[in-house]
Amino acid sequence: MPRPRRHRILSGLDAKDLIGRANELERLMAHAGPMGRRRGLRLLVAPGVGTSELLKQTYDRLFVEQKEVIPFYFAFRTGDENVAAAAERFVYEFILQAVAFRRQDDAIISASPGLEELSQLAAPADGKWIDRLVEAVSRRAETSPRPFVRDSLAAPGRSSSQGTGVACFLDDVHNAHYLDPRLFEELKEVFARSEVPFVFAARRRFDFGPIDADRMELEPLSFDDAGRMIESTADRLDVKVTDEARDLIAVQLAGNVSFMSTMIREAAEKRIAIDSFQAVEQLYADSIFGDGISRWLDLNLVGSIPMRELEATIDILYDTAVLKDTGVTVDAWRRVSETSGSHSALDLLNLHEVIRISSNRVELPPENVALHDYISARYRLEIDGEIRALVYGESLAGYTRRAPELMTGFYRKRAAVSVRELMISFNRQTVPLAMLDYGRFRDDLKGLPDQDILRIAAESEEKIVLPKNFFVTNASAYDRAAAVELENERVVAAKGNIGTEEIVWLAAEIDSKLETSAELTALWCDRLETVARESGFSDFRIWLIAPEGFSPEALAILADRRGYGSSRKQFELLKAEIGAVKVRPSAEHQYEIVLPMGEDAELIAANAVEEIARRSNFSSKAINQVKTALVEACINASEHSLSPDQKIYQKFSVDDEKLSITISNRGLRLADRQPVESEPTEGRRGWGLQLMRRLMDEVTIEDVDDGTRISMIKYLRPTEPTVKAA
Amino acid sequence: VVQRTLKLGHRASRSKQKGTTYVTSERELDASVSTEGDTAIVYADDYLNKLAGEKIERECRRRLSEGCRRLIVNFSRTEIVNSIGVSILLGVIDSAANNGAKVVFSQVKEDTIELFDMLGLTRHVTIQN
Numbered sequence: 068m069p070r071p072r073r074h075r076i077l078s079g080l081d082a083k084d085l086i087g088r089a090n091e092l093e094r095l096m097a098h099a100g101p102m103g104r105r106r107g108l109r110l111l112v113a114p115g116v117g118t119s120e121l122l123k124q125t126y127d128r129l130f131v132e133q134k135e136v137i138p139f140y141f142a143f144r145t146g147d148e149n150v151a152a153a154a155e156r157f158v159y160e161f162i163l164q165a166v167a168f169r170r171q172d173d174a175i176i177s178a179s180p181g182l183e184e185l186s187q188l189a190a191p192a193d194g195k196w197i198d199r200l201v202e203a204v205s206r207r208a209e210t211s212p213r214p215f216v217r218d219s220l221a222a223p224g225r226s227s228s229q230g231t232g233v234a235c236f237l238d239d240v241h242n243a244h245y246l247d248p249r250l251f252e253e254l255k256e257v258f259a260r261s262e263v264p265f266v267f268a269a270r271r272r273f274d275f276g277p278i279d280a281d282r283m284e285l286e287p288l289s290f291d292d293a294g295r296m297i298e299s300t301a302d303r304l305d306v307k308v309t310d311e312a313r314d315l316i317a318v319q320l321a322g323n324v325s326f327m328s329t330m331i332r333e334a335a336e337k338r339i340a341i342d343s344f345q346a347v348e349q350l351y352a353d354s355i356f357g358d359g360i361s362r363w364l365d366l367n368l369v370g371s372i373p374m375r376e377l378e379a380t381i382d383i384l385y386d387t388a389v390l391k392d393t394g395v396t397v398d399a400w401r402r403v404s405e406t407s408g409s410h411s412a413l414d415l416l417n418l419h420e421v422i423r424i425s426s427n428r429v430e431l432p433p434e435n436v437a438l439h440d441y442i443s444a445r446y447r448l449e450i451d452g453e454i455r456a457l458v459y460g461e462s463l464a465g466y467t468r469r470a471p472e473l474m475t476g477f478y479r480k481r482a483a484v485s486v487r488e489l490m491i492s493f494n495r496q497t498v499p500l501a502m503l504d505y506g507r508f509r510d511d512l513k514g515l516p517d518q519d520i521l522r523i524a525a526e527s528e529e530k531i532v533l534p535k536n537f538f539v540t541n542a543s544a545y546d547r548a549a550a551v552e553l554e555n556e557r558v559v560a561a562k563g564n565i566g567t568e569e570i571v572w573l574a575a576e577i578d579s580k581l582e583t584s585a586e587l588t589a590l591w592c593d594r595l596e597t598v599a600r601e602s603g604f605s606d607f608r609i610w611l612i613a614p615e616g617f618s619p620e621a622l623a624i625l626a627d628r629r630g631y632g633s634s635r636k637q638f639e640l641l642k643a644e645i646g647a648v649k650v651r652p653s654a655e656h657q658y659e660i661v662l663p664m665g666e667d668a669e670l671i672a673a674n675a676v677e678e679i680a681r682r683s684n685f686s687s688k689a690i691n692q693v694k695t696a697l698v699e700a701c702i703n704a705s706e707h708s709l710s711p712d713q714k715i716y717q718k719f720s721v722d723d724e725k726l727s728i729t730i731s732n733r734g735l736r737l738a739d740r741q742p743v744e745s746e747p748t749e750g751r752r753g754w755g756l757q758l759m760r761r762l763m764d765e766v767t768i769e770d771v772d773d774g775t776r777i778s779m780i781k782y783l784r785p786t787e788p789t790v791k792a793a
Numbered sequence: 794v795v796q797r798t799l800k801l802g803h804r805a806s807r808s809k810q811k812g813t814t815y816v817t818s819e820r821e822l823d824a825s826v827s828t829e830g831d832t833a834i835v836y837a838d839d840y841l842n843k844l845a846g847e848k849i850e851r852e853c854r855r856r857l858s859e860g861c862r863r864l865i866v867n868f869s870r871t872e873i874v875n876s877i878g879v880s881i882l883l884g885v886i887d888s889a890a891n892n893g894a895k896v897v898f899s900q901v902k903e904d905t906i907e908l909f910d911m912l913g914l915t916r917h918v919t920i921q922n
Contacts, residue, residue: 670840673873691873691904698875754876754912761911 076130076173077123077140084299085124087292088117091285095125098281099136099234099264107258107280111271114367114420115325116285118268122236130168135232137168139223142238143246145370150247151212154219158204161222162197165233169193196226220254224261235265241273241418252276270418287322290314290481300328304335312341315470318477319351321434329359348466355440356459364421364441371415378450379403380412385446387422387431388439394430436473440466479557486574486612487541489642490561493533493572499524500531502641503631505616513636520640533645534563534570542573542598558595560602573598574610583613583632588621592628612638658719662701664710664732669701672717676728683721685783692762693726693781699755700730700777703737708774710734725764728779736770826852832863834899841874846881853885862894865921869900879912886917897921 075081085092098108112118122140129138141160147153162185167175169190180188182201189197200222203215223233235258244251255278258265269275271284288296294317301308308316308331320326330350334341341347354360372380383403387395400413413429416422421438422429431439440462447458501507501524511527512520542558558575573595577583591611599607609630611617616634617625625632633641660675662668673694680690697717704715716731760766765780826835833856838845853864864885889896899921901909909915 667840667842669875670873688904694873695875695904695908698873702875702877754880758876758908758911 076127076176078127079120079123082124082128084303085117085120086296086299087288088121088124088285091121091283092125092128094283095121095236095266096128099125099129099138099236099266106264107278108264108266109275109278109280109282110266110268110285111273111282112268112285113271113287115323115363116287117324118285119238120324121285122238122266122268126236129234130173134171137165137223137226137231137233138236139164139233140236140238143240143242145242145245147246149212150216150250153243153246153250154216155204158200158219158222161226162200162204165193165226165231166190166197169231193231196231200226216250217253217257220257221261223263224257227261227263233263235263236268237265238268240267241269244273245415270420272418272420288317288324289322290317290477293317293320293322293327296324297327297331300331301334301341304331306331306334307340307342309342312343312347314477315344315347315474316341318473319347319436319470321436323437325363326354326360326437329363330354333357333359344470345467348463348470351437351440352459352463352466355437355444355462356455360437361441361444364438367419367421368416371419371421372412376403376412380416381442381445382450384421384431384442385450387429388442394428397424397427397429400429485642486559486576486638487539489638489645490536490539490559490572490574492642492645493536493561493563494645495535495565496533496645497530498533498641498644499527500529501527502637502644503531503610503633505632505634505637506619506622508634508637509616517640517643521644524640524644532565534561534565534572536561536563536572538562542575542595558598560598568606571599571602571604571607572610573604573607574612577611577613579613579615582615582618583611583621584618585620585624588617588624588632592624592630596628656721660717660719662715662717664705664713664715668715669698669705672701672715673698676719676726679719679721680726680781683726683783685726685781689781689784693728696759696762696766696779696781697728697730699758700728700779703755703777704730704732704775708732708734710774723783725780725782728781729776730779731771731774731776733774735774737768737775826856828856828859828861831861832865833861834865834867836867836869837871839870839872841868841871841878841882843875843877843881846878850881850885850888854888857888857892857894862892863897864889864894865897865899867899868902868905871902871905874905874908876912879909879914882914883917886914890917895919 078085095108095110110118110122119142126138126140129136139161141157143153147156159182162182163176163179166185166189167173169192170188175185175188182204186194186198186201203218223235227233237254240251240254243254254267255276258267259279265280267275267278267280287293294313297308297313297316300306301313316327316330320330331341333354334350337350339346339350341350351360368380369377380403383395383400397413401411413422413424417424420432420435423432431442433439444458444462447453448455501512507529512523515523539559539561542560558573561572561574563570563572575591575595577587577591579587588611592609595607595609598604609625609628611625611630611632612635613632614635616637617632622632656679658675658679660672662672676693676697677690680693685693701715701717704710710733712733714732716729718727718729720727756766756768759777759779763779764782765778767778769776769778826833828834833853835849835852835856837849849866853866856864866882866885886896896917897919898909901920901922906915906920909918909920
């Protein structure tokens with residue numbers, strides 16, 4: 068019996084290249100594997116998050132790692148001619164995948180044999196039920212559509228009742244609904260009655276109706292995961308991406324896996340490096356105006372709208388984008404977009420998150436930059452009829468100008484996340500007033516060590532009870548007209564209660580190099596009071612946070628407005644006080660040095676690491692050991708590597724527990740190097756690696772694509788061990 | 794006492810030598826050797842690398858050929874050593890043994906002794922601090 072190849076069967080990526088989805092993959096495995104619970108799971112997904120790849124990766128693992136449960140993956144398409152065609156494809160795919168799994172031969176799937184051939188290929192134990200399915204499909208023309216559809220959808224359940232376990236991964240089930248709502252209802256009924264564990268994956272705005280199934284969500288990748296995914300894809304496709312370019316792509320495309328992989332693939336096809344903001348935006352513009360990102364958006368836009376309505380829809384989409392503060396009414400949209408069949412274009416655009424409908428208003432999701440750019444480009448080209456070269460040039464210039472602004476906005480958002488997270492942690496804790504009131508903090512505690520501050524503050528009798536917050540969001544969500552002024556993410560509104568009374572805390576982070584002035588404080592109080600008034604908050608509390616606190620005059624203003632003013636230091640201490648973080652988070656500090664080879668440059672590295680280690684309280688002995696190991700690593704990099712750039716790349720990172728060092732060089736890898744016969748003392752050489760291993764706690768030597776990388780770790784200990792004699 | 798200053802190292806010396814020191818157009822000289830009877834004292838640089846090791850080796854060989862039977866390598870200024878420098882010192886020890894001479898390492902810092910220990914150097918040489 069052929070063994071399944073331990074690589075991709077349905078998936079498009081190697082398992083190691085599936086980034087940021089480890090938890091979801093494990094949950095799906097647990098749900099559908101041999102030990103899984105016999106019930107359904109709704110997988111609700113944002114567009115472009117890589118759902119199909121995740122399901123296919125799960126399928127591949129089940130195919131290879133176990134023999135009890137037949138994995139079955141099927142994606143519903145709106146392109147199927149009718150319900151019967153979809154059902155026929157469904158049952159064929161099931162037979163195909165079942166035969167391939169039972170024979171443990173994934174090549175059968177890629178060969179796509181006919182039904183008769185599949186019947187012959189079926190394992191002897193499966194012959195009967197597979198023959199029955201094949202026969203049922205063959206008699207499709209003689210069968211009325213409804214029973215045929217029902218029989219087809221029931222195929223996995225029937226095989227399961229024969230004692231053969233099956234796990235079904237049904238992708239894009241919203242398409243089943245939009246193909247024919249009765250198909251989706253039939254699907255639900257059939258699986259509700261069967262014992263087969265199933266996953267129904269659909270757009271997160273899709274209404275499943277009543278269904279007995281667990282729920283799981285798949286969001287766009289986080290910024291960090293998006294960065295890792297970009298690096299992984301670029302590495303696989305041999306595209307150079309700088310850190311700055313990577314971050315811009317991750318931010319601009321908001322973690323959309325489809326968009327990001329499309330851009331990197333385009334760079335690979337064009338053989339260009341993504342090494343600057345300009346390079347990113349050039350690629351991006353090509354993708355918006357060519358058939359990269361735009362093709363993906365076309366599918367969601369054109370696929371949702373009858374062709375006769377396309378022009379009018381682009382027109383109103385553009386208006387909606389331009390009127391971003393107020394949006395366009397649903398009625399205005401309905402006048403443009405006719406009802407088409409049982410569902411409207413408005414519903415489909417909402418499903419695919421091209422638009423967002425709330426309170427009778429339609430708006431474009433502001434975070435989807437690519438969608439805005441795509442609609443703008445199509446409007447100018449197709450509605451306004453502008454010259455393509457002109458639109459392209461102006462758009463590219465605009466994208467390039469916008470890039471630094473996008474990153475600035477992102478940095479601000481990231482900084483503000485900690486305020487939201489802290490306010491979510493408010494849960495009626497009683498905390499010292501000095502944690503919030505900068506005046507008290509400045510007079511009594513400023514300048515003391517953290518532990519002393521916490522102790523003295525704890526002994527203080529002046530306390531405040533925090534509210535129990537139940538909903539924390541950006542204040543701009545309450546006052547869209549003032550969104551820009553509120554700097555979007557830097558102002559947070561937290562709804563909570565104290566006792567039975569509801570209260571809203573409005574918190575803002577203010578930039579100020581010195582103690583914040585009275586004028587700036589008054590301005591922010593005015594802004595937040597406006598938000599409170601416009602939003603109808605009857606009881607609210609203002610909380611301003613500034614890096615260096617507030618001047619006495621500013622504090623007087625805050626007192627008048629019943630607000631609090633805190634320094635960033637107080638903010639961090641408050642986090643520690645209410646258990647949101649440790650007092651001293653294990654913050655990692657990183658340093659990078661690039662040195663030329665030769666000229667005793669390793670001494671520069673040794674001096675640098677000495678200073679770094681000393682700041683982290685490593686003992687003198689440990690420091691000398693690290694220095695010597697580092698010198699050896701540098702010598703290793705320099706000697707015989709034939710490095711083309713003659714550089715040694717060094718990274719040092721320190722946290723509360725350890726010092727990590729990475730030394731990399733281009734050129735010959737360690738494994739490729741030949742012994743140097745002309746070296747008279749070579750017999751006693753080669754001690755470098757031995758020394759590194761003896762002097763450091765961990766040493767890893769890797770041959771990378773174009774050189775060698777040595778990673779070393781030294782742990783921080785109260786008492787450093789003595790090096791043993793050889 | 795005959796004193797002779799060697800040209801050692803590419804870097805500027807952190808401390809001046811005892812005895813005569815001269816400066817070439819490119820490098821400051823930072824190691825020296827002295828002899829007394831059949832004993833030669835060679836001063837190692839603050840960084841014992843390949844170049845510094847080779848200079849020590851050359852000077853030791855020269856002193857051995859002149860009849861010295863006791864070589865003292867003084868490490869008072871040596872802050873850091875690398876494996877290449879150490880491997881060259883082993884060559885010095887071999888040469889001395891072949892000439893019936895004894896090698897003594899003096900004023901070696903504790904961390905350096907441990908390193909010599911790790912590489913087996915202390916089995917062949919006397920440490921005198």
